Amino acid sequence: MRCSLKKLNVQAGKPIAFLHASDARILGVHPGDRILIRTNGTKEIAVVDVTTTFIKRRELGLSDEVIRSLNLSLSSSIEVQPMKFAQSSILLKQKRECDPYTEEQLKKIMGDIVSGALTEAEIAYFISGINYCGMSLQETRSLVNAIVSTGTKLSWGTKKCADKHSIGGIPGNRTTPIVVAICAAAGVIMPKTSSRAITSAAGTADTVETLARVNFSVRELQEIVYKTGACLAWGGSLGLAPADDKIIQIEKILNLDPEPQLLASILSKKIAVGSKYVLIDIPYGLGAKVTRKKALDLKKKFLKLGTSLGLIIQVVLTEGSQPIGDGIGPSLEMRDIVRVLTKNNSPQDLEKKSIFLAGKILEMTKKAKPGKGAALARKMLSNGSAFVKFKEIIEAQGGYVRELPLAQYKKTLFASATGTIEAIHNRLINTTARIAGCPQDKASGIDLHVHVGDKVKKGEPLVTLYAESLFKLKSASTFFITDHPIELG
Numbered sequence: 001m002r003c004s005l006k007k008l009n010v011q012a013g014k015p016i017a018f019l020h021a022s023d024a025r026i027l028g029v030h031p032g033d034r035i036l037i038r039t040n041g042t043k044e045i046a047v048v049d050v051t052t053t054f055i056k057r058r059e060l061g062l063s064d065e066v067i068r069s070l071n072l073s074l075s076s077s078i079e080v081q082p083m084k085f086a087q088s089s090i091l092l093k094q095k096r097e098c099d100p101y102t103e104e105q106l107k108k109i110m111g112d113i114v115s116g117a118l119t120e121a122e123i124a125y126f127i128s129g130i131n132y133c134g135m136s137l138q139e140t141r142s143l144v145n146a147i148v149s150t151g152t153k154l155s156w157g158t159k160k161c162a163d164k165h166s167i168g169g170i171p172g173n174r175t176t177p178i179v180v181a182i183c184a185a186a187g188v189i190m191p192k193t194s195s196r197a198i199t200s201a202a203g204t205a206d207t208v209e210t211l212a213r214v215n216f217s218v219r220e221l222q223e224i225v226y227k228t229g230a231c232l233a234w235g236g237s238l239g240l241a242p243a244d245d246k247i248i249q250i251e252k253i254l255n256l257d258p259e260p261q262l263l264a265s266i267l268s269k270k271i272a273v274g275s276k277y278v279l280i281d282i283p284y285g286l287g288a289k290v291t292r293k294k295a296l297d298l299k300k301k302f303l304k305l306g307t308s309l310g311l312i313i314q315v316v317l318t319e320g321s322q323p324i325g326d327g328i329g330p331s332l333e334m335r336d337i338v339r340v341l342t343k344n345n346s347p348q349d350l351e352k353k354s355i356f357l358a359g360k361i362l363e364m365t366k367k368a369k370p371g372k373g374a375a376l377a378r379k380m381l382s383n384g385s386a387f388v389k390f391k392e393i394i395e396a397q398g399g400y401v402r403e404l405p406l407a408q409y410k411k412t413l414f415a416s417a418t419g420t421i422e423a424i425h426n427r428l429i430n431t432t433a434r435i436a437g438c439p440q441d442k443a444s445g446i447d448l449h450v451h452v453g454d455k456v457k458k459g460e461p462l463v464t465l466y467a468e469s470l471f472k473l474k475s476a477s478t479f480f481i482t483d484h485p486i487e488l489g
Contacts, residue, residue, distance in 0.1 A: 001026065001027060001079070002058070002077065002078065002079055002080075003023070003058050003059060003060035003079075004059055004060070004078070005060060005067075005072055005073070005076055006055060006056075006060065006061045007074070008063065008064075009064065011064045011065070012063040012064075012065060014047065014065060014116075015044055015045065015047060015062075015069070015116060016046060016062070016065075016066070017035055017037065017046035017047065017049070017062055017063075017066065017080075018055050018061030018062070019035075019049070019051075019055065019080075020050075020056060020058075020059065021051065021052045022057055023057055023058065023080075024048065027082050028082055029048050029082050030048070030050070031048060031049050032047065032048065033047075033048045033082070034047060034048065034082075034116060034117065034119070035048050035080055035081065035082055035083060036081050036083050037060070037066065037070065037078060037079070037080055038078070038080075039070055039076050039077060039078050040076070040077075042069075042071075044066050044069050044070050045117055046063075046116065047119075060078055060080060083117065086112050086118055088105075088112040088118060089112075089118060089122055091109055092109070092122055092125050092129065094129075095126070095129025095130065095132070096129065098132075098133035100135070100138075101135075101139055101143075102142065103142035103145055103146060106142050106143050106145075106146035107145075107146040107149055109146070110146040110243040111150060111243075113126075113243045113246050113247065114150045114242045114243050114246065120250055120253075123246065123250045124253070126247075127258060128254070128256070130260055130261055131256050131258040134258075134259070134260060135260035137304055137305060140260045140264055140305055141308050143260060143261070143268075144264045144267050144271065144309060146243070147243050147265070148271050150241065150243040151239050151240045151241050151243075152238075152239065152272070153272050154191065154218070154221075154222070154274035156189050156225070156274050159189045160188055160189060160276065160365045160366075160367075161191065161274050162183060162188050162190055162275055162277035162278070162279070163190065163191075163278050164176065164179055164192075164279040164280075164357060165269075165278070165280055165281065166281040166282075166283065167266075167280075167281070167282050167283070167289055167298075168200065168289065169287075169289035169320065170283045170320045170323065170324055170426055171201055171323040171324075171328045171426055171429045171430050171433070172324050172326070172336065172350070172448075173320075173323075173324045173350075173353075174324075174325060174334075174337055175281075175354045175357055176192060176194060176232070177208060177232055177337050177390065178340050178351075178354035178390075179361065180192050180230050180393070181230075181380075181386040181387070181389045181390035181393065182355075182362075182380045182386045182389075183230075183361050183362060183367075183377075184230035184389045185380045185386045185388070186362055186367045186368075186376060186377075186385075187367060188277075188361060188362070188367060189225065189229055190229070190230040190231075191221065191225045191230065191233075191273050191274065191275070192204075192230060192231060193231075193233050193235035193238060193240070193273055194233070194234065194235060195234075195235060195236070196234065196439065197438070199434075200439075201328045201329045201330075201333075201430050201433035201434060201438040201445055202328075202329055203439065204232065205234035205235075205236075206330045206439040206442065208232045208394075209330065209442070210330050210331050210334045211334060211394050212232075212399025213397050213399065214233050214234040214237075214397070215233075215234055215237040216231075216233050216238065221233055221238060224396045224397060228389070228392045228393050229389070230389070230393055231396075231397065232393060232394075232397065235269060240269065240272035240273055241269050241272045244264070244269065247261065248265065259298075259301075263298075263301060263302065266280070267306055267309060267311070270311065271309065276311065276312060277311075277312045277361065277365050278306060278311050278314075279315075279316065279357060279360050279364065280299075280306075280313065280314070280316070281316055281357060282295045282298055282315060282318070283295075283318050283319070284318070284320055285319055285321035286423070287322070287425050287426035288320035288321060288426065289320075295317045296317070299317060303315055312364060314360055316357070318353065318356075321423075321426075321452070322426065322451065323429055323451075324347075324349050325347040325349065325350040325448075326347045326447060326449075327445060327446070327447055328429060328438070328445050328446040328447075328448065329436070329439070329442070329443075329444055329446060330439055330443075331404040331406060331442050331445065332406070332447055335403075335404060336350055340381070341386055341390050342387055343381065343382065351381075354377075355374050355378050355381070356374060358373070358374075359373030359375075359376065359377045361373070405443055406443050407436075407437070407441065407443040407444045407445075407466035407467050407468045408468060409466070409467050409468070409469065409470055409472075410464055410465060410466045410473070411464070411477050412463070412464045412465075413462050413463050413464075413465065413477060414458075414460060414462060415456045415457065415460050415461075415462055415488060416458065416488070417458050418457045419455070419456065419488045419489050420456075421452050421455075421487070421488060422452065422488065423452060423487040424486050424487075425485045425486075428483050428484075428485035429446065429448075431479065432446060432465070432476050432479055432480050432483075432485055435472065435475050435476040436465055436466065436467040436473065436476035437467050437468050437469075437472050441467070443466065443468065444466050445465075445466055446463050446464070446466070447464040447466070448463055449463060449464070456488070462486055463486070465477055
């Protein structure tokens with residue numbers, strides 16, 4: 001069926017096509033089905049929606065995502081046809097019996113996920129199957145290879161290329177920009193791609209975005225890395241492992257993160273970006289994502305899987321029972337980063353952990369002798385080399401280092417009694433910051449004035465909350481007062 005284009009100026013987050021009900025009947029498609037759109041030798045799969053109001057017969061209303069993908073104009077000739085049954089959908093039932101997938105089968109599934117041939121419900125079925133049945137080491141390795149095969153794989157020649165990853169969950173744990181700056185200053189190539197916040201107050205990409213661009217094409221990223229030796233980019237804009245990006249979207253909806261998919265997601269991204277040396281940080285403890293026992297189990301699996309994939313990999317377990325740094329929220333976390341890099345009133349816990357992680361990478365890449373990595377990392381900080389490199393990266397990404405303004409409205413909350421800080425609950429602190437507007441409102445968040453073990457007197461400040469509106473500030477302060485993220489004993 002030939003159709004004319006109707007621009008709707010709709011950003012749906014996925015390819016959507018609106019058909020008139022009569023055209024849908026002719027094609028034999030229903031809402032939620034897939035159609036294949038062809039034009040000028042290119043094609044795109046889109047999800048169907050049906051209407052009788054704002055779309056005429058032989059018109060095709062498309063979301064902006066499809067229009068950009070196909071480079072369509074109002075004069076474009078568009079051919080529409082129903083999608084054939086995706087063969088990989090049959091494979092999804094395989095996990096119902098807990099039968100293992102081959103690498104070729106997984107490549108077929110991942111390819112259909114990227115093309116849009118599998119529905120969101122089918123992707124959810126796939127995730128649920130993995131969650132229920134698990135995967136062997138070999139099967140997880142095949143999953144990594146299948147995910148990598150769906151996108152571009154970067155290469156940096158003979159240069160030593162490294163990456164670090166934290167499984168997250170700890171507020172303010174913004175070590176990545178500091179580690180990247182230290183290691184790049186010492187000559188390690190670090191094309192760092194990071195995520196945005198899911199349940200936390202800020203992801204690395206959200207924080208870096210306070211100073212510079214983080215959305216780049218692959219070519220732009222390569223230019224930045226060739227120029228500076230590193231980057232601090234948002235991974236979601238690059239399409240290096242697009243199957244994983246789509247799976248993660250469905251995982252968020254399901255609130256599921258099957259362990260094999262977690263392992264495959266992390267390592268596929270490292271392989272796709274061209275990293276040979278990989279450091280995994282697993283924070284554990286009360287309020288962290290995992291217990292120490294679970295962290296040890298994950299460590300063993302990361303090491304086995306990473307080694308089998310040809311990576312030089314180390315895994316470190318770090319204490320994660322309280323926030324790291326003083327600031328929680330994009331701008332406040334960037335403030336802490338700059339303070340560490342300039343040695344100006346830096347949060348000591350953030351500085352110490354960053355030096356520890358950077359030291360491990362410097363030893364892995366043989367930029368430092370065994371046991372001497374932390375000393376070299378500390379030197380890169382104290383002599384200003386890391387800060388110079390950080391500024392270089394930020395400028396290459398179209399920004400500049402400056403003091404960031406904080407949100408217009410603020411409120412300081414005080415200790416109700418004299419005592420010792422016994423606990424600071426990560427989840428409740430993250431929730432408070434998100435109620436205040438994080439990560440969307442980058443200048444909002446929490447400034448922590450205390451840490452576990454500190455002694456405080458009645459009336460001394462515990463936190464200062466920042467928000468872009470009085471309503472958000474009031475809501476955040478009410479939650480804090482009611483749910484007691486900070487325990488005083």
